[in-house]
Amino acid sequence: MVSKLYQPAPVAGRCALVTGASSGIGFATAERLAELGCRLVVAARRKDRLDALAAKLRDEHGASVHCIELDVCDVDAVMALPEALPADFADVSILVNNAGGALGTAKCTENDMNDMSTMIDANVKGLIACTRAFTPGMVARGEGHVINISSIAGIEWYGGGSVYCATKAAVNAFTYACRKDLHDTPCKITTVAPGFVNTEFSAVRFKGDAAKAEGVYKGMKYGGPLLAEDIADNIVYALTRPGRVQVCDMLVYPTSQASAKDIARE
Template sequence: MNKIALITGATAGIGEETAMQLAGEGYHVIITGRRKERLKKLAEQIKSSCNVEVLTLTFDIRSRAEVDEAIDNLPKEWQNIELLINNAGLAAGLKHLQEGDINDWEQMIDTNVKGLLYISRKIMPGMVARESGHIINVSSIAGKEVYEKGNVYCATKHAVEAITKGMRLDLLKHGIRVSSVSPGLVETEFSMVRFKGDEERAAAVYDGLEALRAEDIAETIVWIASRPPHVNINDVLITPTAQGNSTTTVRK
């Protein structure tokens, strides 16, 4: 029987690639995000290449009301979610704390922390009732270290680390696995979003080195999800070969 996976932030990058790869492994997938047309296009791609079902849910994960409405109205055949990929997240701005844009702070906190909590709170009770499930949170190397001007973004990913550990303990007796993936430099829309569409500045982040690609992280997520039931991968920290930590890289 096909298992059901829900992937947040599936309209681009890691989320999109993860949905494709999980579908390739036989999961029926629920793909979520704010950009309806992108979800529709991804659903068509999955259906044309994989023999699985796809459900699209368009909502803003920052809105508790929208999350509640989407999950509360899932068709019965989509309610037994076995795998939750909490991928939705972003960085907004890169400034010293004393110069920071409070709107950027709120966007990151609402998406990276509160959004993850909203969707998890809706899905976890079903997993508990079935005594089965796996949650994989997409964190970051920024959840391990703090770098200059990264302040609030790093704080949100440190929060994801703590929430992941708390989930693991709280769900342990129910046999539910909780994992995280912590990427370093991945060339996706991440920097374009952070720098608010400044293509030159975004491209410079990856200049002179071979960054990770979305498929690298998706492959890791699929591998974590495919471990035998008695194995839980707590966390994977994955960087490009040319990256030593948050701020140390070798560029040609």
């Protein structure tokens, strides 16, 4: 129900680009934005999943959707994207920088350099490149909002996650500085930092070890971990505030979580 006391800002008709849209938070966010009437550019490495997502959004919401097979680690491809988009999707005014993830739980004495490079390339370089590619158009058109998906790992740093924590701390610092760069424009920038969310995140981190991945969320009290849909809802909240309101940072835990390591379990 829409409140009679406070009116959210509509996003219907705006063009939104979501990276990492083939699963998890990106997938759920694309669904919510389609439901709200956005035109969607969905980008990820797994084109088959994007095609399935696009079909779902068209069938269920009548959405206009354009799919892009994209690895955000390829900075040249990211920078070329604004000019490569069809005319109907060229006016991106919402950018959800969701692509990225964690690999492994090595100590700093044992970090795998390939994993390190992948995390920095995707979580930091890719996010910076996407922001660089699309914010000039937002500023020129006088409308824009960038949502950067961070993590509790960017706020509270823990052993076994040194590189991942460093990348998310970099996301937070980058976003803070971008807000200063954009403060004299109508464009907004927000970080959303989730705690435990039950997506493919842990499966990727543990490189397909299903038992370890399931163990991350096992026995969590009070409804368990967050769902991708919960974070999509937080994103929608930030995007639908009136023009005068900029939600800068959101830290979102499941009820049973109090920090990166404090989890109430059965």
